[in-house]
Amino acid sequence: MYHAKKRWVYPETDATAIERIQTELNISPQLATLLVERGHADVEAARAFLHVEYELTFHDPYLFEQMTKVVERIKRAADDGEMVLIYGDYDVDGVSASAVMWHALTEIGVMAECYIPNRFTEGYGPNKEAFSWAANEGFTLIITVDCGISGIEETALLKELGVDLILTDHHEPKETLPDAFAIIHPHIDATYPYDKLAGAGVALKVAHAVLGRMPAELLDLAVLGTIADLVPLDGENRLLAKLGLKALDESKRPGILALREVCALTDAPLTEESVGFAFGPRINAAGRLDSAMPALQMLLAETEAEALELAQQLDKQNKERQDIVKTIAKEATELVEASMTDDRVLVVASERWNPGVVGIVASRLVEAYYRPVILLCHDPKTGKAKGSGRSIDGFDLFKELSKNEDILPHFGGHPAAAGMTLLSENVAELRKRLNEQAETIPDETFVARVNVDLKLDVNDVTLDLIAEINKLAPFGMGNPSPRVVVADARLRDIRQIGRDNSHLKVQLAGDKRELDGIGFGFGHVISEISKMAHVSLMGSLQVNEWNGMRKPQLMIQDMRVDDFQVFDYRGKKKSLQELDELPKDATSFVSFQGTSKPFPLHEGDEPLNRFVVLLDLPDDESELADRLHDGVERVYCAFGQGDSLFEKLPTREDFRTYYVHMATCERKNLRENLIRLSIERKWSKNTIQFMHQVFSELEFLVTMEDGLPGVNPEAPKRDLTEAPCYKRRVGKQQLEERYVYASLAELKERLQTLRSNKMQEAYS
Template identity: 90%
Template structure:
């Protein structure tokens, strides 16, 4: 066996509903199943999801209760020549939302400037110093994008300073709302029909209202924040993402062209992965290491030269960010392993960390431990700790943090992610409280699980199936890329690849097709999966294009072997050294002949899941008794290193030895036996064995001089009557069946022994 890292959960499927969609929409069973699983049960809903551009339109922005008020105020600012400050956030959503808002306001004649706070000196969201500065500079209106809903004190200050505040945001609100001129927020506005917009989506709604039309020319900007901020890609977000990705791919905006250049995406079609794994990290890198303003300036750049210079700076910062993340992840893991392995919520802090990247590291720790994680950075100068948290399904991080407002003066976010600032002296107390709160959460919440969409056979996987699944794109939150399990497949090949052998490549075989699989970071499993095993592999399907050829490929996310595994170390060079590296807490080393180079298992105690057979017993039944249901793997290391059996002496060998003992002079007995053993090529073990056989048959006895001699009164008996001869014959037969068998034969014989024994146990 090889246990999967996560629990695979298969949803129940309504076969009647699947058949209905399959028939009505003329789609495959697999696509119909995926639509049902995503909640699109009836034909119209499924059709709208598949053909969102044709079936849906953007909602009227004036469905927001206060949109009229916002538009009137912004147009008055344009007419009166007021200075308006767009106050954004330093992540992709905030930067792209700021760009969308700037384009819309300047188009109607507003004198608008953008301000993005510095993560390190100002922190997230509005701050009093910045608002005071804006009032002093003559700004009479501030409009926030992707932030502001938690800025209660800041809103009060701005009102005292005589500056109007319009908040556009999508983050979780607290019980008390800021005293602002107007608030555009899909979560708290009951009249707006869709509440999952990102900050850039909310900004686009304001732009739509202000301009009196849907500004399609801004979709390439709005899609950046929508995808990067991981909002659910359903409803209006799906329409925005679908049209936005097309606009992004067609965009001639200098900032987008520059990003394509530094990301080496000048050829091919941009998709959600282009945003999530290429554009997004580089835009984010600016705000994570320094000011986010260069990222905004790049998106607003009017020339390719200016944009490219800024994009190259972001690319360099992203590489620096990657190195910093790697260092912090290592240090944070060491802290967790040292004192927090039993915690349900991991709260980890250090003075050495960069607060701009701890959110990324928190996500990695969530993946490693499947626990909510908060990473904080102590600042000795201010006595405060600043950081980010990431959570798991079933643990609402924002809600749990909200119970600790007395020690969390500044925090905000979502159920799955949050940012916060608190006094360093309260970090330990926050950790204690959150773990206490987590005690009421069901245990199963903290068991990593993954929902599997489709269970397939190798023969099911084709380019046509992948194209069919692609109709569900773009993928993201609420509409994840389908996870499939290719179940119980034969292994045609399994090997390590990559510079350091850290990656895995497998070839799975079906009756009609073969399927390649790639597992990044899974190279280590090669030593834990037998080449004779049938494997179940979980991952996502994609098309591999190479040298003009296109074929399906599975990107491996987890792997499992359900059956009993047999590993062949019989003739493997340095195999004994490799076997010594097996984990002692799960491995039993067995020797029936006795060895002093391994920590041998006491056969009177239960075996561990992994069993290493260093040699074989005399009888097959002894081996069968060991193969219990609890044994998951057998490592066969017999037949080498002195553990194999010697050849059974022939009857001629026995006759020669007996004649020698009967006829040789007593004084020359030892000397002549040495000469005879050389002539006959007998080993010491062979001589001892023949002597033992004759002794058990009473053909030889010990004489008065202490040397063996022939017993003239011994009855006539056959060699096979000697117990030790019977045992040796049994061992030789085992040798023929197990040491010289092929791996397939070896597995079949061990599996048969195990199955028969288990069947006996249940009858």
């Protein structure tokens, strides 16, 4: 067996709805199943989801209750020549939203400038110093994008300074709202039919209203924040993402072209993965390490040379960010392992960390421990700790933090993520309170689980199926890339790949076709999956294109073996050092013959360990069966490693020659001639001892008066097979032939039969 790292959860399905949608839309049963699982059990809803660009249109931006007021104020600013400040955030959503808003405002003649606060010196969202600066500089209107809904005091200050404030945001609001000139926020405005827009999506709605048309030329910018901010990709977001990715792929914007070049994506079509894993990290890198303004300047660049120079700067910062993340992740893991392994909420802090990247590290710790995680950076100069949190399903991080506002003067975010600042002296108290709050959360919430969309056979996986599944793209929050399980598949091949053998490649065999699987970071399981195993692999399907060939491929995310496994280490086929790496508390190393081996041998009562390493074979098969209790999941067969471990049974000619020698050799030359004879006949010391023991048990040889063996002239005639040791040796040789020289398939069948019989005896 090999246990999966997460609990695979299969959804309940409505077979009737699946069949109806499959028939009405003329699609595969797998695609119909995915649509129903995503909540589109109605035929029209399923059709709209599949063909969103043809079935849906963007909502009227004036459905926002205060949009008319916002447009009138912006147009007045344009007419009166007012200076307008666009105040954004330092992540991808905030940067792209700022770019969207700047283009819309400048198109109608507004004198607009952008301001993005520095994460390290100003923190997230509005701050009084920046607002005071804006008022002194002569800005009479400030428009926030992707921030501001928590800035109650800052909004009040701006009102005192005589500057109007339009808040556009999508983050969770608190009970009290800022007293702004106007607020455009999909969570707050009950008149707007969709409440899941990202900051860039909200900015696009304002742009739509201000320009009097849907600005298709800004979709390539708005899609960046929509995908990178992990908002659900359904409804209006799905339409924005679908059209936006097409616009992004066709974009001639210098900043986008520069990003494609530094990411080596000049030829490949751009997808949601291009944004999430290539564009997004580089845009974010600027604000994580320093000011985010270079990222915004890149998106607004008018020449390719300027854009490329800025993109290369972001690429360099991203590499630096990756190194910093690796270091912090290592240190944070060590702190958790030292004192927090029993915590339900991990609150980890240090003075050495960069607050710009702790959100990334928090996400990695969530993946590793499946616990809500908050990483904080102490600043000795201010006495404050600043950081980010990431959560799991079932633990609303924003809601739980809201219960601690007395020690959290500044925080904001979503159920799954949050940012915060508090006094360093209150970090321990926050950890204590959150863990107490988590005690009321059901235990199963903290068990890692993964929802599986489809259970497939190797024969089901085709290029056509992958094309069908990809009709659901773009994938993201609310519409995740489908996870499939290829169940109980026969392994044709399994091997390590990569420069350091850290990755795994498998080939699964079906009745009609084969399927390759790649598991990045799974190289270590090579010693835990037998080539004879039937494996179940969980992951996502993709098309592997190489050398003009296209074929399906499974990207492995988890794996499981449900049956009893047998591993072949006989005859130096593999290094025994691999066995020393098996978990000591789960492994028994067994030697029936007391053979000297570099392993800790278990003697006496055998612990009920899951893994058994057989270093040699017993004389009787029943002894082997005794080791195969029902808790044994794997057997590692390491017998036959030594060249002389299994010696051949001496022939009858060997026995006759030895007997004649003992009967005819002069007593004084007995030992010397025996040595010469053993060299001629290639007898080992063990062979001589065995033949002597056989003759002694048959009473053919006895000890004479001179202390040396001699022939017993009165011995009755008997066959060699009557000697007890000969019988044991014949039985052992048969056992060796059955187990040492058997194929792996035969070996597994025999051990599994022994184990099954032993279990039947135990329960009968």
